[in-house]
Amino acid sequence: MENPAQDKAFPVSWDMFHRDSRALAWRLSSEGEWKAIVCITRGGLVPAGIVARELGIRTIETVCIASYHDYDSQGSLKVIKPIDPKVIDLEDGEGSGVLVIDDLVDTGKTLKVVREMLPKAHYATVYAKPVGVPMVDTFITEVSQDTWIYFPWDMGWQFQPPLSKETAG
Numbered sequence: 001m002e003n004p005a006q007d008k009a010f011p012v013s014w015d016m017f018h019r020d021s022r023a024l025a026w027r028l029s030s031e032g033e034w035k036a037i038v039c040i041t042r043g044g045l046v047p048a049g050i051v052a053r054e055l056g057i058r059t060i061e062t063v064c065i066a067s068y069h070d071y072d073s074q075g076s077l078k079v080i081k082p083i084d085p086k087v088i089d090l091e092d093g094e095g096s097g098v099l100v101i102d103d104l105v106d107t108g109k110t111l112k113v114v115r116e117m118l119p120k121a122h123y124a125t126v127y128a129k130p131v132g133v134p135m136v137d138t139f140i141t142e143v144s145q146d147t148w149i150y151f152p153w154d155m156g157w158q159f160q161p162p163l164s165k166e167t168a169g
């Protein structure tokens, strides 16, 4: 399936994000034990911190990936910083015992790149869209493919005109 226009909005507040990240930690707590978290920057930084706090994980590594965007369409992916071999080699060199966290999976392209580095790791995101679901092991909330998720760190306060003004004229 192609990624369709994402014209529906799913705005997420800080409270919602904290609650959903805690729910992810709860779910993960019964799915295994991890020696380290690898968070996919930048979106994975916030949920990784919350999950690490809940699960008592203190080894936190990053994999830094940039995608070149044209507003909401994704271009090629570039790995700016790979995963430290010390984390890859914690167990078998393939990611066993490692939890990889991101804020969401959309097309699954980002997780696919990281899965090639750590095929045996456990992959978790807070939100997921249907095309990306096969790439993630654990997530909390699924939204439709034509939805854009607005994260609290990307948002600001803005005056909202009353409905009567929006529809007038």
Ligand SMILES: O=P(O)(O)OC[C@H]1O[C@H](OP(=O)(O)OP(=O)(O)O)[C@H](O)[C@@H]1O
Residues within 6 Å of the ligand: 040, 041, 042, 043, 044, 065, 066, 067, 074, 102, 103, 104, 105, 106, 107, 108, 109, 110, 111, 132
């Ligand atoms: O499943 P995909 O289609 O690959 O999309 C999901 C990725 O896109 C976003 O990151 P983005 O590349 O925008 O960078 P950021 O985390 O630095 O904001 C999001 O944080 C995921 O990492």
Ligand SMILES: [Mg+2]
Residues within 6 Å of the ligand: 040, 041, 042, 043, 044, 102
């Ligand atoms: Mg990201």
